[in-house]
Amino acid sequence: MSAVMLSTMMLCFALTVSVAVSIGLASIVGIQIENINMLISVKEMFNAINKFPLAAIPFFILAGNIMESGGISRRLVEFAKSLVGGVQGGLPMTCVLTCMIFASVSGSSVATTFAIGAILIPALIKHGYPVTWAASLQATSAELGVIIPPSIPLILYGVSAEVSIGELFVAGIGPGILISCALMLFVWIYCRIKGWGKTDGDGRLSVGQATWKAGWALLMPVIILGGIYGGVFTPTEAAAVAVFYSLVVGIVIYREIKLPDLYRILRKSVISSAVIMFIIANAGLFAFLITRAGVPEAIGLWLQDVLQSPFYFLIGVNATLFLIGMFIETGAAIIVLAPILAPVAMHFGIDPVHFGMIMVVNLALGMITPPFGVNLFAACTVAKISLDRMIKDLIPFVLVIIVCLMIISYVPIISLGLRDLVYAK
Secondary structure (H helix, E strand, O other): OHHHHHHHHHHHHHOOOOHHHHHHHHHHHHHHHHOOOOHHHHHHHHHHHOOHHHHHHHHHHHHHHHHHHOOHHHHHHHHHHHHHOOOOOHHHHHHHHHHHHHHHHHOOHHHHHHHHHHHHHHHHHHOOOOHHHHHHHHHHHHHHHHOOOOOHHHHHHHHHHOOOHHHHHHHOHHHHHHHHHHHHHHHHHHHHHHOOOOOOOOOOOOHHHHHHHOHHHHHHHHHHHHHHHOOOOOHHHHHHHHHHHHHHHHHHHOOOOOHHHHHHHHHHHHHHHHHHHHHHHHHHHHHHHHHHOOHHHHHHHHHHHHOOOHHHHHHHHHHHHHHHHHHOOHHHHHHHHHHHHHHHHHHOOOOHHHHHHHHHHHHHHHHHOOOOOHHHHHHHHHHOOOHHHOHHHHHHHHHHHHHHHHHHHHOOHHHHHHHHHHHOO
16 A cells, blocks of 8 residues: 555656645545545544644744735845845845844745845845846745744644654754854855955945844844743744734834735735645645554664664665655655654654754755755745756755755754753753
């Protein structure tokens, strides 16, 4: 059954059928082969989305869209530019830093791509950067949206692997900062080699002015993350707080959102949320069937026999996840694979929180690798170019993330140092 399900799913992918439908069709084939009552599909799909932490997903998506329309994103860009925009290559560095700040409240890489890319891709092009390079930079930087807390994939991993979401959020800070610094260092060196960005400081506000203008926007991540880590509210409740705060700032303080705009914002958020939830529901059914067939136990035993040490296990897992991430949506891959791989990682003595960061960072690479990289499609939409034009400029950015992934995999203190300090482990 498992082989037929997998073959069906891969065939659907090859035929460019959507991820959710591909997984759902493969599950239906498996049900028919095993002669299981079809009512089980309804039950398991409902169970997959009937989890309180998943309520954070539509709220974080809505908060990101409100921030984009309410002027919060633009003020964060101005603040980031005031900090790093004065050096050669400062504008690309501003892109990375802004995505890092925006990620601390959005939880979504696609929302980050649209919200920040709509401002910075035109600005980069205006300053003489190639459009393909600007789009590649934006797509890669937006990956921070699923690594720095709050993060939708981290929520999915926590639910699937039964790991504390609060601990995962704390653990995401170290890897997020590492990747941000690596990207900023890379673009600074690259721009100096290419001779780009000598006028990046034009129109730059002073740090004081930018901080004053972005004060309400900068207070948002402080409230969200401070509330989570301070125990004031859960990550799910934090998502609702993010929506309320962004609405107040966008409508009352900045006054850039009018009542008629709310319909467009809500409609966009509902569509995005429904797509993700549909994927989660189908992936939940798929995971139930392969678990029922004993696939997770068989894979776990095989990995333990073949990969005799944590070192080789991480190499094998990273290589496998990289390939999977190229073809399967991040959320779906986490829901299916986390219950399978997390117990095996624990067998090798790898902390499940550390392994969660490895999974999320690795699968986030799938967002910037063809053929199904969602960030690439979002960046192409903003830049108005075709995906094939980005490939050459995208390769160096992918290599930077891979180097960071290896460091995160084999230096666990980057993920667990702050977690252990906060939770006194």
